[in-house]
Amino acid sequence: MTDTEREQLRVTVTVTDGDSIQQLIDCVDDVVDAEAVADRSSNSNEYPAAISIDVDEMTPKQWEALELADDLGYYERPRRTDLETLASELSISKSAVSQRLRAAEATLIRALFESTSGRDSTEQ
Structure with a gap:
């Protein structure tokens, strides 16, 4: 089976602390044919890259x-x-x-x- 024929699944996970990022990459690297890429283009944890907010108070x-x-x-x-x-x-x-x-x-x-x-x- 060629790479183009293989089914692929892309999972994006947002992790903000360095230790958790490394643990996640280590776990994914243990899986056969998996690739983990760390995107270090974030803002050095000045603020979160993704958040969830509650807008229940908005009319x-x-x-x-x-x-x-x-x-x-x-x-x-x-x-x-x-x-x-x-x-x-x-x-x-x-x-x-x-x-x-x-x-x-x-x-x-x-x-x-x-x-x-x-x-x-x-x-x-």
Whole structure:
């Protein structure tokens, strides 16, 4: 069987500490025909490469505004849309869409730091 005929499985694992990375590579190297490659292009553990955040505190209206802003390019540089356009699409005022976006962004930032620090919002 040639290499192109063989079925392949690619597994990506994110590990942030050096000892665990080495243990994982050692384990995979023990498996026949397996290859382990360490990607050292990370940021030297200044912050995690991947996280999971809880957005339960975001309201449906905040989520809708955030999703529309992303879809229309509000977060791109340069922006492809502005608050006035978002407000028109949502049938609300500019100040209301601005408030919804700020509240959604604050929720995401808070969740981001809570997930990386291990604390919850009641500890602040």
